[in-house]
Amino acid sequence: MPSLLSRGCKMLSVLGMILFWLVLLAGIAVIPFGIAGTFIIVGDTLVYGLLTQFSKFTIGFVGILLVISVLVEGAEFVLGAWAAKKYGSSSWGMWGAILGGFFGAIWFTPVAPPFSTLLGAFIGAFLGAFLLEVLHERNVQKALKVGWGAFLGAVSGKILKIVAAVGMIVAIGIQVF
Secondary structure, three states, X not given: OHHXXXXXXXXXXXXXXXXXXXXXXXXXXXXXXXXXXXXXXXXXHHHHHHHOOOOOOOHHHHHHHHHHHHHHHXXXXXXXXXXXXXXXXXXXXXXXXXXXXXXXXXXXXXXXXXXXXXXXXXXXXXHHHHHHHHHHHOOHHHHHHHHHHHHHHHHHHHHHHHHHHHHHHHHHHHHHO
């Protein structure tokens, strides 16, 4: 009987590890859809740590992952404004990029899931920066340039999040194995 019990525990351990890694990979997969995948990675890592009494890594490691997640999520919004500024935006255009990216993601989500959230964030950043820059500067050519910068910044933000998520998972893998 002990060997049957031990095989059952080993099977549960393997299934738990598979589930842990599937959720980590899902954290990357959901980022293009506008979901905060880095926080899913942090949550999954915290649950794993709690279930294993933090035998593979410390709570401090999870805290570092959380800080990275917060910084990357914030950077995603700020990059649109920063890029708009690099393309000559006023503060109006910068705020348009931030608000447009946020509201564009929300408004486009029900249009054609799953990629509509991502598309909405990109289009929203462009339109927000463009419209507020036109209102403020009354120069359509300049506003188009600013909108393009906001679009590039929004795309850069998504790429940054995906790269950070992959890096987080590599760090987790190093700790676990």
